[in-house]
Amino acid sequence: MLSIKNLQAQVEDKQILKGLNLTINPGEVHAIMGPNGSGKSSLASVLAGRDAYEVTGGEVEFYGKDLLELSPEDRAREGLFLAFQYPVEIPGVSNINFLKTAMNEIRAYKGLEPLDAKSFLKLSKEKQQLVEFDAKLVNRCLNEGFSGGEKKRNEIFQLAMLEPRLAILDETDSGLDIDALRIVANGVNALRSKDNAFVVITHYQRLLDYIVPDFVHVLFDGKIIKSGTKELALELEEKGYDWLKESVHAPIV
Amino acid sequence: MTPQVTLPIYDDLLKDFSKLEMKAEHEQIRQKRRNALEVFKRTGFPTRKHEDWKYTAVTPYLQANFRTNGSVPIAPVAVDYLKLAAIPGLDCYRVVTVNGVLQPTEVALPSNVKIRSMAEAQEDAGLLKHFGSVSVLDNAPFAALNTALFAHGFFLEMDANTSLDKPIHLVQVLNSDAHAFVQPRNLVVIHAGANATLIESVVSTPGTKVFVNSVTEVVLKENAQLQHYVLQMAEKETQLIQQNDVSQSMHSLYSNYTFSLPGSSLIRNNLNVALDAQQTETHLYGLYLGTGNQLIDNHSLVDHKMPHCNSNEMYKGVLMDRATGVFNGKVFVQQDAQKTNAFQQNNNLLLSDEATINSKPQLEIFADDVKCSHGSTVGQLSKESMFYLQSRGISEQSARAMLVNAFAFDVTEKIGIPQLEKFINHKITAHIPALN
Numbered sequence: 293m294l295s296i297k298n299l300q301a302q303v304e305d306k307q308i309l310k311g312l313n314l315t316i317n318p319g320e321v322h323a324i325m326g327p328n329g330s331g332k333s334s335l336a337s338v339l340a341g342r343d344a345y346e347v348t349g350g351e352v353e354f355y356g357k358d359l360l361e362l363s364p365e366d367r368a369r370e371g372l373f374l375a376f377q378y379p380v381e382i383p384g385v386s387n388i389n390f391l392k393t394a395m396n397e398i399r400a401y402k403g404l405e406p407l408d409a410k411s412f413l414k415l416s417k418e419k420q421q422l423v424e425f426d427a428k429l430v431n432r433c434l435n436e437g438f439s440g441g442e443k444k445r446n447e448i449f450q451l452a453m454l455e456p457r458l459a460i461l462d463e464t465d466s467g468l469d470i471d472a473l474r475i476v477a478n479g480v481n482a483l484r485s486k487d488n489a490f491v492v493i494t495h496y497q498r499l500l501d502y503i504v505p506d507f508v509h510v511l512f513d514g515k516i517i518k519s520g521t522k523e524l525a526l527e528l529e530e531k532g533y534d535w536l537k538e539s540v541h542a543p544i545v
Numbered sequence: 546m547t548p549q550v551t552l553p554i555y556d557d558l559l560k561d562f563s564k565l566e567m568k569a570e571h572e573q574i575r576q577k578r579r580n581a582l583e584v585f586k587r588t589g590f591p592t593r594k595h596e597d598w599k600y601t602a603v604t605p606y607l608q609a610n611f612r613t614n615g616s617v618p619i620a621p622v623a624v625d626y627l628k629l630a631a632i633p634g635l636d637c638y639r640v641v642t643v644n645g646v647l648q649p650t651e652v653a654l655p656s657n658v659k660i661r662s663m664a665e666a667q668e669d670a671g672l673l674k675h676f677g678s679v680s681v682l683d684n685a686p687f688a689a690l691n692t693a694l695f696a697h698g699f700f701l702e703m704d705a706n707t708s709l710d711k712p713i714h715l716v717q718v719l720n721s722d723a724h725a726f727v728q729p730r731n732l733v734v735i736h737a738g739a740n741a742t743l744i745e746s747v748v749s750t751p752g753t754k755v756f757v758n759s760v761t762e763v764v765l766k767e768n769a770q771l772q773h774y775v776l777q778m779a780e781k782e783t784q785l786i787q788q789n790d791v792s793q794s795m796h797s798l799y800s801n802y803t804f805s806l807p808g809s810s811l812i813r814n815n816l817n818v819a820l821d822a823q824q825t826e827t828h829l830y831g832l833y834l835g836t837g838n839q840l841i842d843n844h845s846l847v848d849h850k851m852p853h854c855n856s857n858e859m860y861k862g863v864l865m866d867r868a869t870g871v872f873n874g875k876v877f878v879q880q881d882a883q884k885t886n887a888f889q890q891n892n893n894l895l896l897s898d899e900a901t902i903n904s905k906p907q908l909e910i911f912a913d914d915v916k917c918s919h920g921s922t923v924g925q926l927s928k929e930s931m932f933y934l935q936s937r938g939i940s941e942q943s944a945r946a947m948l949v950n951a952f953a954f955d956v957t958e959k960i961g962i963p964q965l966e967k968f969i970n971h972k973i974t975a976h977i978p979a980l981n
Contacts (some may be wrong), residue, residue, distance in 0.1 A: 340936050369940035380933040383610025393947070394937040401938070404622075433951075450937065 293318055293489060294458055300349035300514075301338045302430035303450055308334040309348065310514030316458065323500055323525060326511035327533045328356040332493045333377055335511070336462040340374040341367050345475030354458070368394075371399035371457030375447040375464050382434040387446070388416065390434050391453055398454065401433040419452040429536045440474035457485075460491040465499040497529040508535055550681035552604065554611050554637065554726060555589065561614045561694055571667050574744025577677040581692035588686045597684065600871045602840045606756060606784045606811055617644050618721055629748040629778075630716040635964040637714040637744065644719060644755065645697035658741070659700075663730055663772075664678045666700040669732035674767040676732055677791040679762040685815065688788045691760040698759075701743075705766070706735035712772075719757065719779055731761040735769040737794075742772040742826040747787075749779035760788045763943030765797035767822075772961060775803045777812055778972075781837070784811040785879035795822035802960060804969055805833040805841045807976050816845040820854045820882075832956045832969070834976055835868025835900070842871035847889075849882035849912075856886070861956050862893040863949055864900035864974070869871065871903045878910040878917060885912060889919040894926065894952050896945075896977075946977040949951040 294316040301309040308331050316322055319341070328331050338345045339352065341364035352359040354370060362370065382390075384537055396406040407415070420427055435443050443463050451459050461480070465473055480490065480503050492503055500508070500522060509516045510526040518524065518536055562582055566575075589597040590607060612618075627641070641648040642658055647662040654660060666672045671720075682689040701713075719727065735741055749755065765771055777785060791799055805812050818827050833841040847856045862870040872891045893902040906919040926948050934944035950957070950973050960966040 313957055340932075340933055340972060357958070363941070364932060364935040365938050365940050365944075368936055377934065380927075380930050382930050382933070383955030385934075386946050390934070390937070390939075390947070392940050394934075397940060398938040398941065440764075454937065520686050 295353045296350070297352075298350035299335075299338070299347070299352060301334065301345050301347045302336070303345050307348070308345075308514055309338065312511075312515055314509065314516060315338040316489050316491065317468055318457070318489055320507065321484065321492065321503065321505045323505035324491060325495065325508060325525065325528055325533060327537075330402070330510055330511045331514045332511050334462045336374055336491075336493060339367075339460060340364060340372065344477045355512045365397070367399070368454075368456075369398045373451055373454060373456035373459040375444075375451060375459065375461045377464075377466065379435050379443040379447055379492070381436050381438070383436045385434045385464075387434050388430055391450060394450075395453060413484055416453065422482050423448045423452050424475045425449040440467040441469065444468055444476055445472065448476050452479065452483055456488065458489050458491070460493065462493050463495065464492075464494060465494050473499065474502060497525045500525045512537060549873070550935065552590065552607050553940070553972070554607050554613070554917045557611065557613050558690070558694055564658055564673060566616070569945045571673065572935075573673050574667060574676060577695045581682055581689045582694075582738075583679075584682045584977065585686055585693055586891070587974060591686050592614060597844060597873070601813055601840060603784075603786070603811065603813070605869075609724040611756065612721065613726045614694060614728070617696070617725045617727055622910065626718045626720070626750060627716065629718075629750075630714070630746040632714070632746075632964055632968045635712070635714065635962065635968075637712045639714045639716060640699075641716045641718065642697070642729065643697065644721065644725065647697070647699050655709060655893060656715075658709060658713065659702045659706040661699055661700050663695070663698045663732070669700065671702060671734060672700050672732060672946050675734055675762065675764050677762075679764060679792045679819070679887045680760060680788070681790070681817070685788065687758050687786045688760050688790075691728045691730055691758050691788070695728045695760070698729035698731045700805065700843055701731070701733045701950075703735045703739040703741045704739035707742040709742070712744050715743060715745045717745060717747045719747070719755040719783055720751050722752050724754045724756070726756045726758070728758045731759070733763045733771070735736045735763075735765050735771050738768040739764040739766075740770040742962070744774040744962075746776045747779050749783050751780065752774065752782070753780060754782045756784045758786045760790065763789065763791040763799070765791070765793045765799055767794045768796045769794070770798040771800070773799065773801045774965065775801070775962075776806070776808060777804065778806040779809045781810055783809045785809050786813045786815075788815040789817070791816075792816040793818065793820050793825040793827065796824050796924070797822075798826045800828040801830065802956075803831040803843070805830075805831075805835075805843070806972055807834055807836040807839065810826040810838065811840050813842040814844065816843070817848070818846065818856070819848045820856070823851045823853045825854045827854070827856040828959070829856075829858040829860075832953050832957045833860070833862045833870055835862070835870055836866050836976060838866070839868045839870065841868070844871075844873045846877070847874040847878070847887065849878045849887060851881060852866045852883045852885070854882065854885055854890070858889040859956060860891045861950065862891070862902060863894045863896065863951055863973075864893065864902055867897070867900040869903070872921070873905045874906065874919070875907045875909070876917065876919065878912050878915050879913045882912050883914045884915050885915040885917065887915070887917040891921045892952070893923045895923060896926070896949075942977065946974045949977055961970070
């Protein structure tokens with residue numbers, strides 16, 4: 293579904309992604325790990341279309357379309373979803389109206405009628421239960437006064453409602469206690485299917501105990517320097533990143 | 546200072562005054578007119594040299610040959626103006642004025658509320674007692690001019706200890722295809738213990754060229770309550786100078802909501818609230834949306850004269866295109882006004898590089914046991930919030946509209962009438978500019 297070839301991107305003249313390759317197929321869960329500043333969140337931002345990032349080379353194809361040519365909203369309408377590392381608080385915008393607008397704009401893009409109020413409410417209730425999201429939060433203003441954990445859970449609730457084909461979770465585990473982590477992971481697991489895929493960006497192996505990945509990639513200095521299966525995450529937990537960094541910096545003999 | 550005799554309207558107005566002297570009118574009113582004319586003649590029309598008019602030049606709008614007082618058309622309007630002012634789903638008692646002239650009501654008002662034209666009520670003891678008692682004319686040249694030369698307007702009275710089951714919707718239609726200078730004078734008296742909701746909508750028929758200089762005096766007796774909504778949505782070739790002078794007695798509650806929407810090239814609101822007794826409560830909410838070359842100027846004064854009064858003011862502005870906003874909010878806390886709570890906030894959102902806001906919160910405190918605060922901000926839409934909404938599939942246009950509505954929310958959520966709140970939110974959405 294997603295094919296990233298030699299992706300290069302910069303922010304304010306600083307090169308962040310330096311030739312990144314990654315292919316994702318439906319039904320897969322990919323974990324991306326790596327030290328601070330290696331470009332993990334930048335990759336998520338570039339894919340979602342944050343305008344501070346300038347793509348300087350490479351290509352990204354999403355279901356046959358040139359993803360980089362699409363506006364952020366069209367990427368979402370094509371089925372890409374970014375769960376934010378720091379979800380934004382927007383006082384004055386109600387959570388539920390926001391979701392209804394998002395859902396109906398996505399439906400309109402696909403040529404579907406807007407969901408009527410009753411069906412939307414029913415769907416919202418189902419998904420709230422699926423991801424254990426508090427009904428009280430649904431009716432509040434978007435993330436306003438939410439705790440860190442509630443914000444992350446709201447991201448997963450939105451993910452459940454919008455049913456994207458590819459979801460990127462950008463350090464969704466950061467700032468979560470064990471219980472919240474488990475709830476978020478259960479939500480993701482409940483949403484996994486053979487038709488969708490997940491990219492899980494994380495610092496810690498712990499999340500991968502709950503969301504078991506098919507592939508683990510190590511991102512360093514703007515490139516993927518090692519890929520493997522879930523055992524790679526365990527190895528990283530034990531040995532850190534230095535042994536991999538050394539192999540990258542080692543002079544070519 | 547020499548008045549601007551170069552403006553033809555200045556001479557026309559003085560001529561009007563001599564004609565007015567020949568008409569029969571209650572001596573008390575006549576005397577107030579004479580005094581007010583002297584006040585006006587001292588300054589003439591204000592220029593930008595007057596501190597209160599520093600950012601708002603009115604004389605460019607006064608160059609034309611205006612029809613004044615007697616020559617302003619007062620015939621009923623052919624256009625379905627009620628449509629212009631309709632608030633969908635709102636059940637109300639409707640009263641209509643055209644260029645300030647009170648029209649016969651289609652449906653009779655309940656007996657506890659009386660509305661008469663100023664002319665009809667001019668012998669009324671209540672009118673004579675309150676007319677000109679609230680407005681302070683020094684440093685208010687337009688209010689002085691209105692007092693000297695007002696034509697038409699209404700006198701609304703709400704009986705003591707009564708209330709209404711629905712709001713009064715006062716539709717003020719402006720209608721003249723030739724330049725007209727209209728000066729209605731209104732008086733609202735809410736008697737002790739009464740409670741009323743008044744929605745004023747200022748609209749104009751297409752192509753109307755009217756300059757309005759209106760004054761409304763509002764008297765709230767003890768324990769009286771008034772929810773006072775003002776919706777300014779007249780068209781481009783209109784200018785509105787609207788003065789609202791309010792006097793509050795003990796335990797009274799006055800809430801003003803002023804919505805200045807795209808349209809009128811010039812809007813100047815002078816909202817003055819005198820807290821003349823203890824234990825009063827005052828809320829002033831404002832929202833101004835400026836587009837095109839509009840200039841929207843809100844001057845307010847809350848005068849805490851007595852102890853134990855609470856006032857709260859929140860004005861929000863959204864300025865687009867080349868629009869200019871002016872906010873000057875004065876709060877005076879006089880020496881006797883101990884235990885005052887006075888808050889004021891003005892927030893502005895600039896949606897264009899060419900939009901301007903001049904914001905001046907002004908707090909003057911002469912008492913020593915008070916709680917007061919004021920603040921002013923200017924900002925733009927948060928890029929991070931925009932991206933968040935767009936990343937969920939929401940178009941840039943809808944995202945902007947959502948964020949502007951959210952910005953206005955602090956004011957719109959205070960609207961006590963759901964249909965009106967919805968109406969205002971729709972108006973906001975409708976005016977968010979399309980993308981360049």
